[in-house]
Amino acid sequence: MSHSHPPHLALIACSDVDVAEPATSALNEALTGILKQQQLRAVFQPILDLRGRAYLGFEGLIRGPEGSLLESPAQLFAAAQEADQLLELERACRETIFKAFATLQLPGRLFVNSSPTALRDPSFRNGATMDLLRGLGLTPSRIVIEVTENQQIDDFPALRDALLHYRGLGYRIAIDDLGEGFSNLRMWSELRPEFVKIDRHFVHGIADDPLKFQLVRSMHDIAETSGAFIIAEGIEREADFTTIRDLGIACGQGYFIARPAATPPTQPEKAALSALSAGQIMVFPNASAGSGMATARNLLQYIAPISPLAPNDKVYERFEADPEIQVLPVVDDGGTPVGLINRHNLIDRFARPFRRELYGKKPCTMFMDPAPLVVDHQLPVQEVSRMVSRASSHYLQDGFVITENGRYAGVGSGQALMALITELQISAARYANPLTQLPGNVPLNEHTDRLLESLSAGGASFATCYFDIDNFKPFNDAYGYRRGDDVIQLLGRLLVGVADNRRDFVGHVGGDDFVILFQSDDWEERCAKALRYFDEQILTLVEPEDLQRGGFAGEDRKGRPVFNPLPSLSIGAVRVLPGQFHTHHEISAVCASAKKQAKKQPGSSLFIERRRPMQQPSPQEGVSSDDEVLSAV
Structure with a gap:
C-alpha cells in the first residue's frame, strides 16, 4: 500500500487502525449506515512500469462518504474493528473497488489489499467473488491480491494453501509494505509472490541516504533471484524517482507519478515521463567505506557456557577436551553472563602443587574474571575496538562477551577484532x-x-x-x-x-x-x-x-x-x-x-x-x- 496518500485501505484493517481512537456509538451507527446504503467510494492510484513507460495497473483504495465522520479510511477501519465488522467492511470495499474499476474501464491490473483473515472469508472462496467479476467483465488474471501483514502470522502453511487456491483461479499475489511488518522476509520466502511492494519508509529520501539505498538494492537483488517484480511505494520526489529508475527497479507508485483519484489518468503524466526520458543518471548516495555495517555480531563465536555452580574440575576438563577454547563464559540460568575464565590463567593455577586437589571441587567463580567486557551484538566494531583499547590490557587477550537483549550470545576475541578492523580499513581505502x-x-x-x-x-x-x-x-x-x-x-x-x-x-x-x-x-x-x-x-x-x-x-x-x-x-x-x-x-x-x-x-x-x-x-x-x-x- 502506498502511504503517499492517507492511510487506507481497500481490503485491510491496517496497522494505523491500532492507534486510531476507539469508535463511538455514533461512529458505529455511521458505519452500519454506510455499509447498508453502499456509500463507500473507490479511488485509484496508478502503478507505473518504469521500463515500459506505461501504467502496469492501479491500486484500489477506499474512502468513506465525503464530509462524514468516517471519510478517513483510518477512522473507517477503526470503527469496523470496534464494531467487529472488519470482514463485512472488507467485503464491501472489495465489491466497491471491483465495480468502480470495471465502470471506468481502466487498463492493466487491479491491485487490492487483503488481510490473511479476509483470504479465508467464505464469500471470497465460495464463488461469489468470481460471479461478481464475471458479471463485470473482469478476469482473475487482472487482479493482484496484496497480502498485508497487519498482525503476526503464525500459520504460514495455511496461508500458503489459501494463496494456492487463488493462484489456481488465476489471481496474482503481492506482498505489501516490505520492511514494515513482523516477518516480511519470511513471507517473501514462504509465499513466493509475483510482486513485492517496498514500504515508503525505504523509498522516501533514498537519493540521499546510503543505508536506504543499500537496503533497497539488496531487496532488488533478492527479487531478481526469486523472479518477483519490485514496486517502490511512496515516491514523492524526482530525485528518489530517478534513483529508483537507475537501480533497475521495475515499477513505482507515489505522488510524483500520480495521486489517488476517483477518475485517474490512464497515461503517465508529463513529470514522470520527463524523468524517465532524462539521459542523465543519478549519482548514487555514497556508502563510503561500508564498515559502518560491521557489528560485534561479525565477531561472534558461540562457546557453550558453563554454570556458576560448576566446579573448577569441570572447567579444566572442558579446556583439556578442546585445545581451541581460550576462554570459557560463565552464564547463570537466566542467560546473563557473570564472568569469563581464561584458559592459561586456570591451567597455570592448577599447575602449582596441590592446587587442583584444594580447589578442584570449588565453584568455578573462584577463578573467573567477574567483570568481563560485555558488548551488545549490534555495537559497531569501531566502538568495540575503542572499548577494548581503553580497557585494561588483559581484555585484548581474554576477549569479550557478546550479548543479545542482555542474554549471552557468544564471545569475541581480540585477535578477530583486530583482523576485522584491518580488513575494513583496507576495504575502506578502496571505497573512500x-x-x-x-x-x-x-x-x-x-x-x-x-x-x-x-x-x-x-x-x-x-x-x-x-x-x-x-x-x-x-x-x-x-x-x-x-x-x-x-x-x-x-x-x-x-x-x-x-x-x-x-x-x-x-x-x-x-x-x-x-x-x-x-x-x-x-x-x-x-x-x-x-x-x-x-x-x-x-x-x-x-x-x-x-x-x-x-x-x-x-x-x-x-x-x-x-x-x-x-x-x-x-x-x-x-x-x-x-x-x-x-x-x-x-x-x-x-x-x-x-x-x-x-x-x-x-x-x-x-x-x-x-x-x-x-x-x-x-x-x-x-x-x-x-x-x-x-x-x-
Whole structure:
C-alpha cells in the first residue's frame, strides 16, 4: 500500500487502525449506515512500469462518504474493528473497488489489499467473488491480491494453501509494505509472490541516504533471484524517482507519478515521463567505506557456557577436551553472563602443587574474571575496538562477551577484532579516501561504467575531469604533511562545492589527485570556478613571507636549493561522446594525458582534450588546434 496518500485501505484493517481512537456509538451507527446504503467510494492510484513507460495497473483504495465522520479510511477501519465488522467492511470495499474499476474501464491490473483473515472469508472462496467479476467483465488474471501483514502470522502453511487456491483461479499475489511488518522476509520466502511492494519508509529520501539505498538494492537483488517484480511505494520526489529508475527497479507508485483519484489518468503524466526520458543518471548516495555495517555480531563465536555452580574440575576438563577454547563464559540460568575464565590463567593455577586437589571441587567463580567486557551484538566494531583499547590490557587477550537483549550470545576475541578492523580499513581505502571521505577508485570506476552503459543506450554525454595540484610535493616537504593534508582537504571541499551532487560524481583517487564525472551542461564554467577558488583559497595556507615572494624555498632531488611557485591547480578534461570509449580504463588514460598537457601551462589551467582516442599525441607532441586551454584569471 502506498502511504503517499492517507492511510487506507481497500481490503485491510491496517496497522494505523491500532492507534486510531476507539469508535463511538455514533461512529458505529455511521458505519452500519454506510455499509447498508453502499456509500463507500473507490479511488485509484496508478502503478507505473518504469521500463515500459506505461501504467502496469492501479491500486484500489477506499474512502468513506465525503464530509462524514468516517471519510478517513483510518477512522473507517477503526470503527469496523470496534464494531467487529472488519470482514463485512472488507467485503464491501472489495465489491466497491471491483465495480468502480470495471465502470471506468481502466487498463492493466487491479491491485487490492487483503488481510490473511479476509483470504479465508467464505464469500471470497465460495464463488461469489468470481460471479461478481464475471458479471463485470473482469478476469482473475487482472487482479493482484496484496497480502498485508497487519498482525503476526503464525500459520504460514495455511496461508500458503489459501494463496494456492487463488493462484489456481488465476489471481496474482503481492506482498505489501516490505520492511514494515513482523516477518516480511519470511513471507517473501514462504509465499513466493509475483510482486513485492517496498514500504515508503525505504523509498522516501533514498537519493540521499546510503543505508536506504543499500537496503533497497539488496531487496532488488533478492527479487531478481526469486523472479518477483519490485514496486517502490511512496515516491514523492524526482530525485528518489530517478534513483529508483537507475537501480533497475521495475515499477513505482507515489505522488510524483500520480495521486489517488476517483477518475485517474490512464497515461503517465508529463513529470514522470520527463524523468524517465532524462539521459542523465543519478549519482548514487555514497556508502563510503561500508564498515559502518560491521557489528560485534561479525565477531561472534558461540562457546557453550558453563554454570556458576560448576566446579573448577569441570572447567579444566572442558579446556583439556578442546585445545581451541581460550576462554570459557560463565552464564547463570537466566542467560546473563557473570564472568569469563581464561584458559592459561586456570591451567597455570592448577599447575602449582596441590592446587587442583584444594580447589578442584570449588565453584568455578573462584577463578573467573567477574567483570568481563560485555558488548551488545549490534555495537559497531569501531566502538568495540575503542572499548577494548581503553580497557585494561588483559581484555585484548581474554576477549569479550557478546550479548543479545542482555542474554549471552557468544564471545569475541581480540585477535578477530583486530583482523576485522584491518580488513575494513583496507576495504575502506578502496571505497573512500580516509582523508576526505570522498569515494575512491572502486565507486569511481563503477560510476564511470554506469555512465558508459547509459551513453550506449542513448543517454547523455558526460565530461571526465582530472584535477591535480601543481608543486604539491615541494609544498608538502617545505610546510609539512599536516599543511599538505590541509591543501588536499581544501581542494576536496572546493570540488564538492562546485559540483552538482545529483549529477556530478566527485572522486578522490589518492594523494592530491581528484576526478569529477560531470553530467552538468555547464561543466566548463564549474571547472573555471574551481581554478579561481583554488587560487584564492590556497593563499590562506601560505606563510606571509612566501606570499610576498610569490613562492617558497625548497630543494630539488639533488639537494640543491630551488625556488618553487605557489601551488596551483591543473585540470585535464575530456568530453565522452557516443562510441569513443568502451571502458573506464580508456577514459582514465586520455584524462591523464590531458592533465599532463594542463600542467605544462603556467599557473592554474584547464586543458580540454577534443581529439578522438586514436588521435592522442605522444608525450613529445604539443597542443593541437582542436584542443582548448583555459587559464585561471
